[in-house]
Amino acid sequence: MINVHKAQLVDVPRMMPLLNEFARQAEILPRLEADVYQSIRDWVIAEADGKIVGMGSLLIMWSDLAEIRSLVIDPVYQGQGIGREIVVQLLAEARSLELPRVFALTRKPGFFLKMGFQLTRIENLPRKVQKDCVFCPKFHACDEVAVIMPLAEARASEHLLNFSKIKSTVNGQSIIPLINTQQR
Secondary structure (H helix, E strand, C coil): CEEEEECCHHHHHHHHHHHHHHHHCCCCCCCCHHHHHHCHHHEEEEEECCEEEEEEEEEEEECCEEEEEEEEECHHHCCCCHHHHHHHHHHHHHHHCCCCEEEEEECCHHHHHHCCCEEECHHHCHHHHHHCHHHCCCHHHCCCEEEEEECCCCCHHHHCCCHHHCCCEECCEECCCCCCHHHC
16 A cells, blocks of 8 residues: 655655655756755655655745655556655645645656646746756756646736846846847
């Protein structure tokens, strides 16, 4: 039987082998054990016969947005609905926090689309770009697809930021160009 539940501190050492394996395969960004301990309240794990066979986390990006990340399932256990149950629990957490939208970056958009997520563009997620993407070695050749799910009654597009009004500057100098507004 597979049990999906919130992770506890004692689970971290058992979580790391699966996280490290998927990071070695460049399926997820590497996670330090210390980072997993610090963010343990964000994680949901799946256990089968005392072994952790899947996990994912919900990172709060801002008052109106969270990210599902590091969603990994042991290949032996894929296709059994474990990923779906983890995402269901993460979305329930987001709803309990009254977040209006949740997104994910993925190489498997079909999985998320079946769950009700919609395709979006990474440019529509400037907080993600500024926090993580600019530090990723694949930043200029990203192979992930952005998906988003509106949790509030409003459509996700009603919550998207207008990039023409966003300026990331220090002393009047642009520090991170989010998009070329001349092309809009």
